[in-house]
Amino acid sequence: MCGIVGILGSAPVAGQLVDALKRLEYRGYDSAGIATLDHGVMARRRAEGKLHALEIKLVAEPLGGNTGIGHTRWATHGRPTELNAHPHATDRVAVVHNGIIENFRELRERLIAAGHKFNSETDTEVVAHLVTDYMTKGKSPADAVAATLKELRGAFALAFLFAGHDDLLIGARKGSPLAVGYGKGEMYLGSDAIALSPFTDTLSYLEEGDWAVLTRKGVKIYDAQDRPVERAIEKSSVSTHLVDKGNHKHFMAKEIHEQPEVVGHTLAHYIDMVSETVDLPVALPFDWSKIKRLSISACGTAFYAGLVAKYWFERFAKLSVEIDIASEFRYRGAPLEAVIWRSSFRSRARPPIRWRLCAMRAR
Ligand code: GLU
Numbered sequence: 001m002c003g004i005v006g007i008l009g010s011a012p013v014a015g016q017l018v019d020a021l022k023r024l025e026y027r028g029y030d031s032a033g034i035a036t037l038d039h040g041v042m043a044r045r046r047a048e049g050k051l052h053a054l055e056i057k058l059v060a061e062p063l064g065g066n067t068g069i070g071h072t073r074w075a076t077h078g079r080p081t082e083l084n085a086h087p088h089a090t091d092r093v094a095v096v097h098n099g100i101i102e103n104f105r106e107l108r109e110r111l112i113a114a115g116h117k118f119n120s121e122t123d124t125e126v127v128a129h130l131v132t133d134y135m136t137k138g139k140s141p142a143d144a145v146a147a148t149l150k151e152l153r154g155a156f157a158l159a160f161l162f163a164g165h166d167d168l169l170i171g172a173r174k175g176s177p178l179a180v181g182y183g184k185g186e187m188y189l190g191s192d193a194i195a196l197s198p199f200t201d202t203l204s205y206l207e208e209g210d211w212a213v214l215t216r217k218g219v220k221i222y223d224a225q226d227r228p229v230e231r232a233i234e235k236s237s238v239s240t241h242l243v244d245k246g247n248h249k250h251f252m253a254k255e256i257h258e259q260p261e262v263v264g265h266t267l268a269h270y271i272d273m274v275s276e277t278v279d280l281p282v283a284l285p286f287d288w289s290k291i292k293r294l295s296i297s298a299c300g301t302a303f304y305a306g307l308v309a310k311y312w313f314e315r316f317a318k319l320s321v322e323i324d325i326a327s328e329f330r331y332r333g334a335p336l337e338a339v340i341w342r343s344s345f346r347s348r349a350r351p352p353i354r355w356r357l358c359a360m361r362a363r
Contacts, residue, residue, distance in 0.1 A: 002029055002074040002098050004178065005196070006159040006169045006189030007067065008216050012036075014063040017070035020195045021051055029072035030080035034058075035087040035094040038065035040164040042094055046085035067166050069159045069189075071096035076268040077104065078121030087161070088125040090116075090132040093141070094161045097124040098191055099176040100264050102154035121274045127158060142213050145170050146226050149211060155260055159189045172211035176261060179203045180212050180219050182233065187214040193236035204231040294321045295336065297329035 003024030007013045017034045032054045033046030043063055047053035051072070071086035077100070078084040087094040101107070104123035107130060112118065116129045130151060134144035141162045155175025162168055171178050171189040181188030181196040181203050189212075190196040193203055206212060209224025210231070223229045248254040271278055294313055296306040303325060310321040324332065 002191075003027055003072040003195055004069070004096050004098055004157055004159050004189065004191040005071075006069045006096075006161070006171065006214075007199070008167065008169055008187045008214055009066045009068075010185055010216075011066060012064055013066055013068040014058055016199070017068050018051060018055060018058065019198060020190065021054075021070050021072050023194050023197065024072050024191065025051065026194075027072070027074070029074050031075075031082065031085035032070070032072045033085045033087055033096075034063065034068055034070040035089060035096075035161055036063045036065035036068035037161060037163070037166050038063070040166055041065075042089065042091075042161065042163040044087050044089060044094060046082050046087075048080060048082045048085065065166075067161065067169070069094060069096050069161045069169070071098075074265050075122075076100050076264045077123040077273040084120045084122050086122075086124060088120060088122065088128045090128050092135055092163050093128055093131045093144075095124065095128045095131070096159050097127060097156055099156035099261055100154045101126060101152055101156060103152070107151065123154075123273070127152065131160065141165060141168060142170060145172065145211060146222070149174075149224075157191055167215045169214040170211065171206065171214065173206040174209055174224075175257075178206045178212075180206065180214065180221070180231075182218075185216055187216060187219060189214065197236070201236045202233060203236050204233050207231065288317075291319060294319055295324070295334060296321065297324045297326045299326045 003021060005017055005020040005024070007016055009016065014034060014036055021032055031046065031048045032051050033044060034054070035042060035044035045054060045057045045061060045063060047057050069087055073080070073084070073086050075084065086096040089095070101123040104126045107126040108118060111126060111129045111133065114133065116133070118125055118129070127148060130148045131144045134147045135141065139147060141160070145160060149172055156172070157176035157178040158172045160170040169187070169189055171180065177191060179190050179193055179196065181190055181200040183200045186199070188196050188199055196203065204219070204221070206221065207223070210221055210229070212219050212221045221229050221231050248257065270280065296309060298306045303323070306323045310323050313319045313321045
C-alpha cells in the first residue's frame with residue numbers, strides 16, 4: 001500500500017514530508033514525490049525509485065514553504081516513472097492519491113475534449129483536472145473537491161494542495177484510509193498514524209465517504225452528502241505497534257478491506273490499464289493460437305489461482321483447461337507435448353512453492 005502525508009506547518013515542510021514518507025516505506029512503493037506552497041507558489045519534486053532519489057533531487061533543487069503534500073506510489077495505472085509519480089498537478093491544484101479511480105478513462109476523454117492536457121498515464125491525474133475544471137467555472141477549492149468526489153468511482157484516499165492558498169489542505173477518503181492529525185498551530189493528513197507519529201499522536205480517522213477541510217486552526221469534516229460531521233479525536237498508540245490498524249477493529253478486518261487495492265497493485269505489473277493490454281512476465285515459447293488444451297498443476301494457494309485461471313481461459317480464450325494438485329500430477333502420466341516450468345519462492349522462511357504450467361497441443 002502506498003502512502004500519503006500532508007502538512008500545514010509552521011516551518012519549512014519539505015524535510016518533514018520526506019521523513020514522514022520514510023516511515024511509510026514499509027508499505028512498499030516504486031516512486032515518490034512532494035509538492036509545497038511557498039508564499040502561494042506551488043512547486044513539486046518527484047523521483048522514480050527509492051526515497052533517496054527524491055532526497056538527492058531536493059538537495060539539488062530545494063523546495064521552500066510551510067505547506068505541502070507527499071506520496072509514495074505503488075503503481076496501478078501507468079509505469080513507475082517520474083512522470084507518473086505523484087503529486088499530479090495543474091497550475092491550480094496538486095493531488096496525491098492512494099487507490100484506483102475506476103472511471104478515469106471516461107473522465108479523461110471528457111476533460112481532453114474540454115481542452116485539458118494530460119502529462120501522465122495515471123488514473124490520478126483526472127482528479128487534478130476535474131477539480132481545476134470546477135474551479136475554472138467559479139467554484140471554491142472546497143466546492144470543487146465536493147463536486148469532483150461525486151464523479152469518482154473506485155477506492156481512494158486523496159490529499160489536495162491549492163496554489164495561492166497557504167492555509168488550506170483538503171483530504172478525502174473512500175475505500176482507502178486517511179487520518180487527520182492535530183498539532184499546535186499545525187494540522188496534518190496521513191494515510192496512517194505511523195506517518196504522523198513524529199508530529200502528533202492526536203488523530204481523527206475519516207469514515208467512508210468523508211472529506212475534510214484543514215486550516216492551521218482546525219478541521220471541518222463533511223460526510224458523503226456534504227453534511228458537517230464530528231469524528232472522534234483519538235490518541236494513537238502507534239509507538240507500541242509496528243503496524244497501524246487504521247480505524248479498523250482488527251488487523252484481519254483491515255487486511256480484508258485492503259484486498260481490492262492489493263489485487264489492483266499486483267495485476268498492475270501485468271496489465272497496462274491505459275492501453276488495455278496484458279504484458280506477460282515471460283515470453284512463452286509457443287504460439288497460443290495452436291494450443292488446444294492446457295494443463296495446470298499447482299499446490300495450495302497456487303492451486304486456487306489455477307482454478308480461477310481455468311475459468312478465465314475457458315471463458316475468454318475458449319481453451320479447455322484441466323487442473324491437478326501438483327503432488328498427484330506425476331502419478332497420472334498425463335500425455336504432454338510442451339512443458340513450461342516456473343518456480344517461485346515466497347520467502348526464505350517458508351518452503352518453496354512451485355508451480356508448473358504444462359501446455360499441450362491436442363493430438
Ligand atoms: N492509481 C494510482 C497510480 O497508479 C495510485 C497508486 C497508489 O495507490 O500509489 O498512480
